Structures are given as C-alpha cells and as structure tokens.
Amino acid sequence: MAEEIARTASASSTVLRPVSNASRVAALQRIHDFLEAGKQEILAANKVDLETAEKANVAAPLVKRLDLSKGDKFDAMLQGILDVASLPDPIGKVTYANRLDDGLDLYRVTCPIGVLLVIFESRPEVIANITALAIKSANAVILKGGKESFHSFGAISRLVREALAGTEIPPGAVQLIESRQEVSELLKQDKYIDLVVPRGSNELVRSIKDNTKIPVLGHADGLCSVYIHGDADLDMARRIVVDAKTNYVAGCNAAESLLVQRSALQSHLPTVAKSLIDAGVTLKVTPEIAEALKECGAEGTWNATIMAAEEKDFDTEFLSLTMAVAAVGGVEDAIKHINTHSSKHTDSIVTASKETADRFMNGVDSSGVYWNASTRFADGFRYGFGTEVGISTSKIHARGPVGLEGLTCYQYQLRGNGQVASDYVGAGGQKQFKHGKIDI
Amino acid sequence: MAEEIARTASASSTVLRPVSNASRVAALQRIHDFLEAGKQEILAANKVDLETAEKANVAAPLVKRLDLSKGDKFDAMLQGILDVASLPDPIGKVTYANRLDDGLDLYRVTCPIGVLLVIFESRPEVIANITALAIKSANAVILKGGKESFHSFGAISRLVREALAGTEIPPGAVQLIESRQEVSELLKQDKYIDLVVPRGSNELVRSIKDNTKIPVLGHADGLCSVYIHGDADLDMARRIVVDAKTNYVAGCNAAESLLVQRSALQSHLPTVAKSLIDAGVTLKVTPEIAEALKECGAEGTWNATIMAAEEKDFDTEFLSLTMAVAAVGGVEDAIKHINTHSSKHTDSIVTASKETADRFMNGVDSSGVYWNASTRFADGFRYGFGTEVGISTSKIHARGPVGLEGLTCYQYQLRGNGQVASDYVGAGGQKQFKHGKIDI
Known part of the structure; x- marks a missing residue:
C-alpha cells in the first residue's frame, strides 16, 4: 500500500517535472478557485473536526488552531496559494554554464527534487500551503x-484533486494519507521518495530522522545563543538578549543560552540579567556567573529566579x-562553546567591533550567524523568501x-x-577541451 | 576511540574554518614540499607495500596500481596538490544578499561543511589528492x-602532519585511520561527522549507505542509457552508443542500456547493433529487438552475441x-523507462530535433541529461571543475x-x-521589512 502510494508519486513526478510555470500557476489558481467555491463544504468538515476535538477534551488552544472559520483564516489560506503561485519560478534557472568544446555546451539547470513526503501538524490550512509549494516547485508530494484535522484535510484534498483534474498536473502528484502506520511504511520507500519534510514537534522530527534513510529537511532542535562581547553597547545587548529569549519562547529561533565575556561580568551582566528577570526569565547560571551577580548585590533580590546550571542545561532547548x-x-x-553545544541553528554576537564580529561569524558553524541582531530574525519571511518550507539544521543541501x-x-x-569521449585526451583521443565561459 | 577521532576532527574543524585561502594555499604548498623532500622515504614505504602484496599473491593489475615509483605517478601526485591549491577559493562567496531593513543586511556566504570521512581505494596517491581537497575547502577530514597501501599511507600522512605543524591548519584536521573496525564505529558518529565520501567499489558505497545516518556523497550505481530517436543521424547514433558502451566499460558513466524508437528499428538498429557487436559487445535484447534483428537478416551472423534479455537486465550495471x-x-x-530503471546518473538522447531533446532533458530525472553526446563526458575534469571529489547520484545537495x-x-x-524582532510586524511591533536588493 505504502509502496503503491510512493510508486504513484514517483510516476506522477515524471509527468509533473516538465510542466511549465504558466501551467503550474494556472493549476494553483484553479485550486484556489475550487477551495473558494467549496468554502461551505470545507467549513462543514472542519466543524466535524472541531466537535470531535471538543468531545475528546482536546485542549482549548489546540481546538482554536483547528478552527478554519476564525477571523480571516480561510481567506488567508486562499491568499497564501496565490502568493506562492506568484513567486519567481524556481525551476529551469541556469546556475553554471561552460563551453567544453566548440558545439559542446554544458548547463547546470535547477530542477525539482522529485517526490516529497511532508508530515505536518493539525492546522488545516497548512495542507493548502504545502500543496502550493510542491506544485510551484514541480515536485510530487505525499x-x-x-489526525485532529482528518475531515478538514479530506475535504480540502478532495477539492484539490477535483481542481487538478482539469490541469496538466497528474492527480497522483498530490496524495493525502491518513494513518500513522502508513508513514512508517513510507519512510522505507527510499527508492521512490527523495526528501522528507517533517513540520511539527521536535520529537516527531527526531523520530523521523531515526527511522529513515531518506534525507530529512528539518530541525529537531533550535538551540540558539547570544554572546555579549566586552565592548558591546549595553542597551543594545540588553534589548537583543531579551528579544531573543522572550519574544516567542516556543520558536526554534529563540535563544536558550547566554554567553558573557568575563570582562563584561560587571559592566554588562547585571543589567542584562535584571531585564531578563523582569521579563519573567529564570536564569540557570554557572558558579562564576552566580558569583558575579552576588558581587553586584543581586543575589538578595533575585534569588528565586537564579539557579545553579548543570552541564546539560547548555545542551537543552528549554x-x-x-x-x-x-x-x-x-x-x-564563545565560538568553541557554541560549536560544541549549539544545534547549528542561529547564534548572535553583540559587539562594537567589526573585526570581532567577522571572527565570530566565520568561526561559528551554524546556519545563521548574526552581528548585533536578535536570533529571532531566522525566518523565511523575514529573510525575504516570500514563503518558508521549514528551517533546516542540516549541514548539506539547504540550511x-x-x-x-x-x-x-x-x-x-x-x-x-555527436561528440564522443574517445576523441578527447584522457579517453584515448587527441582533442583538448576548451572550457570557455558561456554568458548565462 | 572512534568517538575520540571524530571529536578531534570536529574541534579541529572549528579552528580550520576561518583560516584564509592564502594560509590554506601556503599549507598545501608546504605539504607539497615535504612530500617532495620525503620522496625516498615514501617510496621505501611503498616498496614494503608492493612486496607484501606480491607475497600475498595480489593480482598483478592491483599491484601495478599500488606502485608509486612507476612513470610520473609521484610527480603527478605532487602536481595535483598544487593544482587544487590554485583553484578559486570555494569559501566565503556571497551567493545571496538582501537588505531586510535599513542597517540590517543579510548575506548568504559559502562555508565548509565541517568534518568529512573519506573512504578510498588502495592507490597511494589518492591520499594526497583528498588531503588537498579537504584543506582547500577548509574541511577537517578523516x-x-x-589496506594494501598501509605503509605508503603511513609515510605520506606522517609527512603531511609534519608539514601542517608549521601552518595555521591544526594537525587534527587531517587524521588517518587504519582499521576497518574503526570505520564502522565512525559511521555512528553523526554528531561529529557531517559527510561521508566513499570512493571505491559499488559494494563499498552501498554498504556504507546502509550503515550510517550521516549523509553520503557518492554513487552506488552508474546505470546510464542512450536513447536513439527515429530522426537521429545514423552515424552519430552509432558513434555515441559505441563510445558510451565501450570507451571504458568499468566507468560509472558507461552506458548499460540502449533504447531505440520503434520507428528506427529498421533504419538505425541494425547498423548500431553491428558496430556494438564488432566492438565485442554482447546484446541482451527484448523479443521485439530480436525480431527486428532477425528480420534484417542479422540473426545468422550474430547469434552468439545476441541473447534474450530478462527484465532485471535493465536494472543491471554490467x-x-x-x-x-x-x-x-x-x-x-523513453523518459518513463529511464526514470524507472536508471540510477539517475547520466542519460543521453540522440535526435535531430531540439524540441524532442528539450522534452527529454526536462523529463529525465538524472543528474546528467545529454543531447547528441556520449554519457562518458560525465566527469568533473571534462566538466571543467579542475578537480573531482566524486560523482553523486543523490537527489539533494550535489549531483x-x-x-x-x-x-x-x-x-x-x-x-x-541592534535590531530586535519584537519591533517588526509579525512579532509584536509595527516596523515593516524593506527587503531591498544588495548588489553582490
């Protein structure tokens, strides 16, 4: 069953990959129109999910996230499809060209990966977003x-398939699966599936990484840090640390560790620590930090929110x-500490010195290295990508x-x-390669 | 032990990654000089390997490959180090830039991957080549x-370490390991090792891919094909197919399958088949091909070299x-056949029509898609890269x-x-991102 789904996706990928951007955009427009026309049907299905969740005593915030009728959520979902459709075509871009010899031209051209398996949370609008990303990039997707959005997903994917029936995109290019059992079977289909994109809890991502040979695009951990160098502007350091820690604590780009240069323990640490504590943060500190805070008279006031750190606290995503x-x-x-403990997500230095910042940025082995900015900027929309597939802590492909x-x-x-290798040097012949530039 | 090696490599990577191109080039020059000065020592060690191999009755061609004193092999090894050193610096190139807001500039900059584990065959000169590639790209390498080149590797790596002692490259950045047991332990060190590059037999690559969670850059199979479209120039088709099949049969870019359009079974197949058979090729053919060859009177002459194909022959790297x-x-x-059976290495179409060629190249899901050229051109040197790390059949990162x-x-x-996310829309603030271009 899983193999059949994967094989269908792979065969559909062959049909989808040469489809023009115009046709992919037209298909996305049609999906948009079908979902718009099917709004009542979708909301009815969504209502069943909501009722089921309430009956099952699902927590209120989760129920709220399931509700497609709240505010402009439905319209935002539809607009999201058009937003992705209007992005530049990622396929067919020439990124390298080389004239190997007269009449023998080499081009490196962007192409879809093939078949994606995307596993995501319960927010029902996500399915429309992922479908749009997959079709725009000419990838087949499973x-x-x-499970909380079972009925909503069913209604949306039914409409998507109906919409696709009138386009150049084969229906097998977008398949919805329903059971967790199928996921574990699909994770074995490395012959047909080229990339797994898990979007959900860290546990989910970790469990997927541990159970498949297929490459995984995602992050199991977001262990970010801020390092305050001795010459940092004090107020800047304070604001960046507070923002990085408290702006959205559940974000993978929130800071979990603070490193302070020894020379700044008196000048910077107390102010920064006080601001963090005022913002409700509990500090887990090394003896050296505790001592510094004690010396500046902090201990008495802040005792309840300052605790002794254990070694593992620097490896913990709180x-x-x-x-x-x-x-x-x-x-x-700081570089050594971060390269040892961080999850290679995003790390920031606060310093007045460009030279020190450059040293930090060239030394820290993370996908994001920041100078005088909060780690919270690590986000596809903030980076100007127009959309975000996810955040990767992998060291290859996409970071x-x-x-x-x-x-x-x-x-x-x-x-x-008609060139053959045997005419050229190295393969038995005399011809030399010319290796000249081709303007792209 | 393996963990210690991997941890050392990881720590050395932190030291190596910011080292300038000038210093990396200087280190490579020094390695070159040390190996040049140590020639007698290396050749003496190499002689021990040769004698050991002869005593163990190792096959003559393999012994020949071990021999560093043959021809210009030693000098070529030394020159190879300087060639890699003189390539453009792959590190620190800006490939994307975006002004998120005034004074908030985002740059995407190339950087080393981190720690490589490279497993290679017995040719002793390869160790110098890989060391050069790793240092040039600022990666630590294990x-x-x-095992046949045990003594040669030992002598070369001893000299490499001596040479590195006078440079900015930490000695732990290049580590030689000796036992196969250690390899299987190292394959578990996904915490420290970022990429495995196996260079050797398909069995080796497959076994490594099956036994590690670390990404693998390599190819287990090279199952390439040539498709002859009906409008192909007959002589061009004949020359390309013969070159692709026979120029170097052990190459991963050699063709294993030939597909012929039905309309060309009379016009093209007999001539192409005869040339292949004349070049000593055995054809494994479908009944339809057998029939076509029979009809044009071929059967009588060629019988011994034409056999019935089984389905698995189209999935076999001969x-x-x-x-x-x-x-x-x-x-x-043809596209469907290739996407089902090929190993996504390199596939070629012979056709007079640009439109048909474009259809083929946009439809075939392989790392190389060729029009009117032999699959044998799939090679880093022929592509003009100056050096080749390997050939990848992966669908992500490098292909x-x-x-x-x-x-x-x-x-x-x-x-x-000093920017913080909470000042901007989407994170609690009012500021808008500007997202303007920065000229690179």
Missing part, C-alpha cells in the same frame, strides 16, 4: 497531516522562560530558513552535436 | 584508505561489454560530477545595529 548563562574568555571561547529553492536541486544538461 | 536493448514508442516512453563546491555549504550572516 501529505500526512495531524522552549520556555529559562536561559542558561555562562562566562567565556572572549570570542574564541537555515528554507524557501522554495530548498525544494529544488539541479541537473547538468549537455548539448552536443 | 581518511581511511585500502560494467562489462554487455548492453541491454529495448524498443520504446518515442521520447515519452553528478562534484567539484570542490560539493564540499561546501552556506550560512546566513546577518549584520545589524
């Missing part, structure tokens, strides 16, 4: 959403108003916030007029 | 070579003078022949002056 704090000797120490580009790869197109 | 041959209805059929670029990824550097 979708698995959270996702709450908690922050681990340590002192380091300087930028070299950091991933736009449509992350759903593409490339292929080499060689255009000749 | 090297494991074939690596010998054997070729599977089938008929297809046209370019659509096809991989140059130095495949050993790099990128990170986002954000340069601000």
Whole structure:
C-alpha cells in the first residue's frame, strides 16, 4: 500500500517535472478557485473536526488552531496559494554554464527534487500551503497531516484533486494519507521518495530522522545563543538578549543560552540579567556567573529566579522562560562553546567591533550567524523568501530558513552535436577541451 | 576511540574554518614540499607495500596500481596538490544578499561543511589528492584508505602532519585511520561527522549507505542509457552508443542500456547493433529487438552475441561489454523507462530535433541529461571543475560530477545595529521589512 502510494508519486513526478510555470500557476489558481467555491463544504468538515476535538477534551488552544472559520483564516489560506503561485519560478534557472568544446555546451539547470513526503501538524490550512509549494516547485508530494484535522484535510484534498483534474498536473502528484502506520511504511520507500519534510514537534522530527534513510529537511532542535562581547553597547545587548529569549519562547529561533565575556561580568551582566528577570526569565547560571551577580548585590533580590546550571542545561532547548548563562574568555571561547553545544541553528554576537564580529561569524558553524541582531530574525519571511518550507539544521543541501529553492536541486544538461569521449585526451583521443565561459 | 577521532576532527574543524585561502594555499604548498623532500622515504614505504602484496599473491593489475615509483605517478601526485591549491577559493562567496531593513543586511556566504570521512581505494596517491581537497575547502577530514597501501599511507600522512605543524591548519584536521573496525564505529558518529565520501567499489558505497545516518556523497550505481530517436543521424547514433558502451566499460558513466524508437528499428538498429557487436559487445535484447534483428537478416551472423534479455537486465550495471536493448514508442516512453530503471546518473538522447531533446532533458530525472553526446563526458575534469571529489547520484545537495563546491555549504550572516524582532510586524511591533536588493 505504502509502496503503491510512493510508486504513484514517483510516476506522477515524471509527468509533473516538465510542466511549465504558466501551467503550474494556472493549476494553483484553479485550486484556489475550487477551495473558494467549496468554502461551505470545507467549513462543514472542519466543524466535524472541531466537535470531535471538543468531545475528546482536546485542549482549548489546540481546538482554536483547528478552527478554519476564525477571523480571516480561510481567506488567508486562499491568499497564501496565490502568493506562492506568484513567486519567481524556481525551476529551469541556469546556475553554471561552460563551453567544453566548440558545439559542446554544458548547463547546470535547477530542477525539482522529485517526490516529497511532508508530515505536518493539525492546522488545516497548512495542507493548502504545502500543496502550493510542491506544485510551484514541480515536485510530487505525499501529505500526512495531524489526525485532529482528518475531515478538514479530506475535504480540502478532495477539492484539490477535483481542481487538478482539469490541469496538466497528474492527480497522483498530490496524495493525502491518513494513518500513522502508513508513514512508517513510507519512510522505507527510499527508492521512490527523495526528501522528507517533517513540520511539527521536535520529537516527531527526531523520530523521523531515526527511522529513515531518506534525507530529512528539518530541525529537531533550535538551540540558539547570544554572546555579549566586552565592548558591546549595553542597551543594545540588553534589548537583543531579551528579544531573543522572550519574544516567542516556543520558536526554534529563540535563544536558550547566554554567553558573557568575563570582562563584561560587571559592566554588562547585571543589567542584562535584571531585564531578563523582569521579563519573567529564570536564569540557570554557572558558579562564576552566580558569583558575579552576588558581587553586584543581586543575589538578595533575585534569588528565586537564579539557579545553579548543570552541564546539560547548555545542551537543552528549554522552549520556555529559562536561559542558561555562562562566562567565556572572549570570542574564541564563545565560538568553541557554541560549536560544541549549539544545534547549528542561529547564534548572535553583540559587539562594537567589526573585526570581532567577522571572527565570530566565520568561526561559528551554524546556519545563521548574526552581528548585533536578535536570533529571532531566522525566518523565511523575514529573510525575504516570500514563503518558508521549514528551517533546516542540516549541514548539506539547504540550511537555515528554507524557501522554495530548498525544494529544488539541479541537473547538468549537455548539448552536443555527436561528440564522443574517445576523441578527447584522457579517453584515448587527441582533442583538448576548451572550457570557455558561456554568458548565462 | 572512534568517538575520540571524530571529536578531534570536529574541534579541529572549528579552528580550520576561518583560516584564509592564502594560509590554506601556503599549507598545501608546504605539504607539497615535504612530500617532495620525503620522496625516498615514501617510496621505501611503498616498496614494503608492493612486496607484501606480491607475497600475498595480489593480482598483478592491483599491484601495478599500488606502485608509486612507476612513470610520473609521484610527480603527478605532487602536481595535483598544487593544482587544487590554485583553484578559486570555494569559501566565503556571497551567493545571496538582501537588505531586510535599513542597517540590517543579510548575506548568504559559502562555508565548509565541517568534518568529512573519506573512504578510498588502495592507490597511494589518492591520499594526497583528498588531503588537498579537504584543506582547500577548509574541511577537517578523516581518511581511511585500502589496506594494501598501509605503509605508503603511513609515510605520506606522517609527512603531511609534519608539514601542517608549521601552518595555521591544526594537525587534527587531517587524521588517518587504519582499521576497518574503526570505520564502522565512525559511521555512528553523526554528531561529529557531517559527510561521508566513499570512493571505491559499488559494494563499498552501498554498504556504507546502509550503515550510517550521516549523509553520503557518492554513487552506488552508474546505470546510464542512450536513447536513439527515429530522426537521429545514423552515424552519430552509432558513434555515441559505441563510445558510451565501450570507451571504458568499468566507468560509472558507461552506458548499460540502449533504447531505440520503434520507428528506427529498421533504419538505425541494425547498423548500431553491428558496430556494438564488432566492438565485442554482447546484446541482451527484448523479443521485439530480436525480431527486428532477425528480420534484417542479422540473426545468422550474430547469434552468439545476441541473447534474450530478462527484465532485471535493465536494472543491471554490467560494467562489462554487455548492453541491454529495448524498443520504446518515442521520447515519452523513453523518459518513463529511464526514470524507472536508471540510477539517475547520466542519460543521453540522440535526435535531430531540439524540441524532442528539450522534452527529454526536462523529463529525465538524472543528474546528467545529454543531447547528441556520449554519457562518458560525465566527469568533473571534462566538466571543467579542475578537480573531482566524486560523482553523486543523490537527489539533494550535489549531483553528478562534484567539484570542490560539493564540499561546501552556506550560512546566513546577518549584520545589524541592534535590531530586535519584537519591533517588526509579525512579532509584536509595527516596523515593516524593506527587503531591498544588495548588489553582490
């Protein structure tokens, strides 16, 4: 069953990959129109999900996230499809060209990856977003959403398939699956599935990474940090740390660790610590930090919110108003600490010195390295990608916030007029390669 | 032990990543000089390997490959180091830039991947080549070579470490390991090792892919094909097919399958088949192909070299003078056949029509798609990369022949002056992102 789904996706991918951007955009417009026309049908299905969730005593915030009728959620979902449709075509871009010899031209051209398996949470509007991303990038997709939106997903995907029936996109290019059992079977279909994109809890991502040979685009952890160098502007440091920690504690780009240069323990630490505590943050500190806070008379006032850190606190994604704090000797120490403990997501330095900042940015091995800015900017929309597929902490392919580009790869197109290798040096012949530039 | 090696490599990577191109080039020059000065020491060690191999009755061609004193092999090895050193710096290139807001500039900059584990065959000169590639791309590397060159590797790596001692490259950035046991332990160190590059037999690559969660850059199979469209120039088709099949049968870019459009079974097939058979190729053919060859009177003459194909022959990398041959209805059929059976390496169409060629190249999901050229051109040197790390059949990161670029990824550097997310829309504030172009 899973193999059949994967094989269908793979066969559909062959049909979808050469479809022009105009036809892909037309298909997305048609999906938009069908979902608009089917609004009542979708909301009716959504109501069944809501009632089921309430009966099952699902927590109120989760129920709220399921509700497609709230505010402008439905219209925003429809608009999102048009937004993705209007992005530049990510396919067919020439990124390298080389004239190997007269009449033998090599082009590196962006192309879809092939078949995506996207596993996502229960928000029903996400299915429309992912469908749009997949079709825009000419990838076939297998979708698995959270079970709480079962009926909503069913209604939306039915309409998507009806819409696709009148387009160049084969219906098998977008398949919805429903059981968790099928997911574990699909994760074995590395012959047909090229990339898994899990969007959900860290546990979900980790469990998927542990159970498949298919490459995974995603992040299991967001362990970000801010390093305050001794020459940092104090108020800037304070504002950046507070924003990075408290703006949205559940975000993967929220800071979990604070590193302070030893020379700044008196000048910077107390003010920054006080602002964090005022914002409700609990500090888990090393003995050195505790001592520094005590010396400046902090201990008495703040005792309840300052705790002794354990080593593992610097490897913990708190996702709450908690922050681990340590002192380091300087930028070299900070780099070492971050490369050892961070999840290679996003790390920031606050310093007045461009040289120090450059040292930090070239030394820290994370997908985002920031100078005088909050880690919270790590986001596809803020980066200007127009849309976000997810955030990757992988070291290859796509890193950091991933736009449509992350759903593409490339292929080499060689255009000749009958050339054979045996005419050239290295393969038995005498001809030399010319290797000249072709203007792209 | 393996964990210690991997942790050392990871720590060395932190030291190596910011080292300038000038210093990396200087280190490579120094390695070159040390190996040049140590020639007698290396050749003495190499002689021990040769004697050991002869005593163990290792096959003569393999012994020959071990011999560093043959011809210009030693000098070529030394020159190879300087060639890699003189390539453009792959690190620090800005590939995307976006002004998010006034004073908040985002740059996407190429950077090393981190830690490589490279497993390679017994040719002793390969260790110098891989060391050069790793240092040039600022990656730490763990090297494991074939056991037949044990002493040669030891001598070369000792000299490399001595040479590095006088440079900015930490000695732990290049580590040689010796036992196969350690490899299987290293394959578990996904916390420290970022990419495995196996260079060797298909069995080796497949076994590594099956036994690690670390991404693997390589190809287990090279199942390439040539498709002859009905309008192809007959002599061009004949020359391309013969070159692709016979120029170097052990190459991963050699063709294993031939597809012929039905309309060309009389016009093209007999001539092409005769040339293949004259070149010593055994054809494994479908009944339809057999019939076509019989009809044109071929059967009597060629019987011994034409065999009935089984379905699995189209999924087999023969690596010998054997070729599977089938008929297809046209370019659509050819695309489907190739996307089902090929290993996504390199596939070629011979046709007089640009439109048909474009259809083929946009439809075939392989890293190389060729028009009127032999599949044998799939090679980093022929592509003009200056060097080749390997050939990848992966669908993400690097595909096809991989140059130095495949050993790099990128990170986002954000340069601000104190910006915090909570000032901007979407995170609680009112400021809008400007998203303006920065000229690179």
